[in-house]
Amino acid sequence: MDGLADEPRSIADDAGRIATVTDESGTILWTCGGRVMLRRAERVNFAPGGRWDEAAMGTNALSLALCTGRPPACSPSSTWSRRCTAGSAAAHRSATPTAGSWGVLDLSST
Structure with a gap:
């Protein structure tokens, strides 16, 4: 991820947000993000290894992008996840021409 991570890391740092990549599940x-953002995210399992699909976390930007294939933008009032009660998020399901869908790229605040 090193070469690919520069752009999302720069955006997350500049905006005071956290950038996240998931697999297709x-x-x-x-x-990546600032220390404070990463600590807040870890409290709700928004960290490597955490599951944020619909079944595990309820409706949120990541699960909507996975289910619909469309890029949702979510605020706390538009999610039904008990753990996702503050901040906002925008997510995009990502794919390559050869490998197909590989997951979601998300930019969130907490």
């Missing part, structure tokens, strides 16, 4: 593979 909604399991978080990678996160």
Whole structure:
């Protein structure tokens, strides 16, 4: 992820957010952001190894992107996840022409 991580890391740092990449099942593979943001995210299992699919966490930006294939933008009032009660998120399901869908890229605040 090193070469690919520069852009999301820069955006997350500049915006005071956390950038996240999941696999196609909604399991978080990678996160980056400031120390405070990463600590807050870890409290709700928004960290590598955490599952954020619909079954595990309820409706949230990651699960919507996985289910619909569309890029949702979510605020606390538009999610039904008990753990996702503050902040906002925008997610996008990502794919490559050869490998197909590989997961979601998300940019969130807490």
